[in-house]
Amino acid sequence: xxxxxxxxxxxxxxxxxxxxxxxxxxxxxxxxxxxxxxxxxxxxxxxxxxxxxxxxxxxxxxxxxxxxxxxxxxxxxxxxx
Numbered sequence: 208x209x210x211x212x213x214x215x216x217x218x219x220x221x222x223x224x225x226x227x228x229x230x231x232x233x234x235x236x237x238x239x240x241x242x243x244x245x246x247x248x249x250x251x252x253x254x255x256x257x258x259x260x261x262x263x264x265x266x267x268x269x270x271x272x273x274x275x276x277x278x279x280x281x282x283x284x285x286x287x288x
Contacts (some may be wrong), residue, residue, distance in 0.1 A: 208269055212288045220284040221277075231255070234280075252281075258282060270278040 208218050221237035225231040262272045265286045271284040 209265065214288055216288050218286040222256065222282040223278060224258050224282045227257055227259045255280060258284065
């Protein structure tokens with residue numbers, strides 16, 4: 208998407224994401240500690256974007272990034288060229 212983004216264009220992604228790998232592992236530990244391995248298996252079976260990596264990539268291309276945490280793993284990630 209970034210390849211086709213025009214100057215002053217915006218990409219908005221609202222999805223399930225983790226801030227980084229450390230936060231992903233904290234969530235895994237949390238679910239294991241409360242005896243909900245079943246929930247973690249559902250979560251780990253899907254792809255979740257690493258926000259810090261995506262932010263670093265977008266900024267390396269000269270884009271501005273805005274983040275908003277909604278709830279749990281839900282984030283809004285806005286990229287502007």
